[in-house]
Amino acid sequence: MKTPLRVIVLGEGKDERGKSRTLPPFARIPHEQQGAMEILVRRALYPLLNDGQSWHRGLKDGDGIHVLQPPAPRLPRQPAMTELLTDPNALAPLVSAALKPLRGPVHADLLVATHDKDGAHPSAIKAVHVVNTSLGTHVPLLLPAPEIQAWLTRKRAIEHVYGREHCSVPEPDEEALKKDAKAELLRLLSTFGGRFNAKIQASLAEWISAEDLPRYDWSGWNQASDELKAALAAHGLDSMEP
Structure with a gap:
């Protein structure tokens, strides 16, 4: 049996399925409490660690x-994740606590930063670069374009999650997805009165097929896989040993 790969995902939005997580830092997060980006990171990592095999829903926690639950920032006030991801001074302590603690064991094998590819993403690129350079780490930065919903908005996934009949949901408009993916997802849901929340988004991340995820090359999914592959190689994690 392979040694599990311990991963922390830092994202802009909610890191759970609509309910506040009360887990301590570095505790393992059960599948049912994971948010969409955490599930998508697992889906991107799995083929890299398993000879190209695709992740499927039957795996779940296996x-x-x-x-792992990210460490809490030790700051006078609780900043938004967008602030942390674009400020190297705020990001560095989180990376250090996970990958290079001053004392005690290393808590994670990999920390992944994510940020929508919007107007603020150059600041995130700079912050992650500064932290990696100063700490000697290799934190990959995933940039869904224009946002995470561009990775999730596929008619068949929507039909599965909402229990709709096959071909009852229209195909997404690619140009609309490029401009505002969340708005396009909401438009498709409005055709049958579907609601959208963090739990639904996580379910879409679980149901979307391996063939649909890389459909739009401009969305950044393939680049995300490349970033994770490079990070695994940098940390010597290409293949987890027993």
């Missing part, structure tokens, strides 16, 4: 990838 895919050999343990997503």
